[in-house]
Amino acid sequence: xxxxxxxxxxxxxxxxxxxxxxxxxxxxxxxxxxxxxxxxxxxxxxxxxxxxxxxxxxxxxxxxxxxxxxxxxxxxxxxxxxxxxxxxxxxxxxxxxxxxxxxxxxxxxxxxxxxxxxxxxxxxxxxxxxxxxxxxxxxxxxxxxxxxxxxxxxxxxxxxxxxxxxxxxxxxxxxxxxxxxxxxxxxxxxxxxxxxxxxxxxxxxxxxxxxxxxxxxxxxxxxxxxxxxxxxxxxxxxxxxxxxxxxxxxxxxxxxxxxxxxxxxxxxxxxxxxxxxxxxxxxxxxxxxxxxxxxxxxxxxxxxxxxxxxxxxxxxxxxxxxxxxxxxxxxxxxxxxxxxxxxxxxxxxxxxxxxxxxxxxxxxxxxxxx
Numbered sequence: 310x311x312x313x314x315x316x317x318x319x320x321x322x323x324x325x326x327x328x329x330x331x332x333x334x335x336x337x338x339x340x341x342x343x344x345x346x347x348x349x350x351x352x353x354x355x356x357x358x359x360x361x362x363x364x365x366x367x368x369x370x371x372x373x374x375x376x377x378x379x380x381x382x383x384x385x386x387x388x389x390x391x392x393x394x395x396x397x398x399x400x401x402x403x404x405x406x407x408x409x410x411x412x413x414x415x416x417x418x419x420x421x422x423x424x425x426x427x428x429x430x431x432x433x434x435x436x437x438x439x440x441x442x443x444x445x446x447x448x449x450x451x452x453x454x455x456x457x458x459x460x461x462x463x464x465x466x467x468x469x470x471x472x473x474x475x476x477x478x479x480x481x482x483x484x485x486x487x488x489x490x491x492x493x494x495x496x497x498x499x500x501x502x503x504x505x506x507x508x509x510x511x512x513x514x515x516x517x518x519x520x521x522x523x524x525x526x527x528x529x530x531x532x533x534x535x536x537x538x539x540x541x542x543x544x545x546x547x548x549x550x551x552x553x554x555x556x557x558x559x560x561x562x563x564x565x566x567x568x569x570x571x572x573x574x575x576x577x578x579x580x581x582x583x584x585x586x587x588x589x590x591x592x593x594x595x596x597x598x599x600x601x602x603x604x605x606x607x608x609x610x611x612x613x614x615x616x617x618x619x620x621x622x623x624x625x626x627x628x629x630x631x632x633x634x635x636x637x638x639x640x641x642x643x644x645x646x647x648x649x650x651x652x653x654x655x656x657x658x659x660x661x662x663x664x665x666x667x668x669x670x671x672x673x674x675x676x677x678x679x
Contacts, residue, residue: 372406389450456484495522530559585643
């Protein structure tokens with residue numbers, strides 16, 4: 310069997326928003342796309358077959374977590390991440406840089422060695438270099454690999470962010486060399502530079518010289534406001550390559566996604582729909598619903614009467630309220646699946662509006678409802 314090469318094509322534009330398709334040897338990914346997060350080789354509280362039924366066409370896994378548990382040797386021995394978790398969808402793996410910053414006890418960032426850190430699980434010391442990050446991802450056999458970068462916390466210190474960006478660019482070059490050549494897989498560069506326009510543009514220019522299959526916008530979702538995030542996207546939108554997918558990492562809310570699509574972003578991931586689903590927060594076309602609220606105790610209407618998938622409309626707000634207030638696992642499963650389904654309905658609606666040339670009207674009507 311001949312494997313398809315990785316490719317990306319923009320099918321139509323509506324101002325800056327783009328409707329496209331990514332081709333992988335595991336299947337097509339219609340863009341703009343939302344990737345459910347499967348950090349630990351599972352999208353929490355769901356079956357992978359149900360994830361596919363929501364219309365999800367790609368999921369995300371994480372280098373940091375999987376190298377700690379269960380370890381890449383175990384996954385590789387099982388045939389790779391897809392076989393290990395019984396997933397036929399394409400998988401993108403994050404490099405682990407964000408988790409090193411946010412979860413572990415970081416001992417040191419060394420330009421040559423990489424990130425020297427202690428596991429948040431047992432305190433064991435690890436060294437994650439650009440080469441090691443790429444090796445782990447290749448051992449996992451993911452379809453889209455991310456470069457190793459440093460993901461600093463939000464800061465207004467220009468020199469600090471500049472130094473971090475320069476380090477990330479050095480690591481990006483090493484990551485690309487470690488990746489080598491594989492036309493059936495992709496490696497994405499990550500644009501850094503904080504909230505500073507000149508650093509973001511310089512970062513992008515350096516990544517383009519290295520030449521990646523796609524370009525991610527990193528260093529956001531770290532405490533900045535939505536307005537600040539959108540400004541970063543506005544600053545670089547005219548400079549982004551038109552023939553490569555653009556991925557906004559770790560974002561976000563429905564309004565974040567709609568606003569970013571307006572600014573030309575093609576791919577998203579976020580733990581929000583699954584994490585919220587496990588804690589009783591549902592996303593709907595009529596806004597957010599905290600199902601634990603006592604006002605739903607006698608509300609026998611469904612979260613979404615139009616949702617025929619999985620018969621989710623069989624379950625009333627009254628029943629879901631009961632499940633969450635008695636800590637029943639079924640509540641987390643139902644709301645997680647509902648939220649992922651809503652996010653995929655949102656993405657499908659976005660794509661249809663771009664195709665029709667009505668995305669701006671959809672954007673304005675959705676945002677004005679908030």
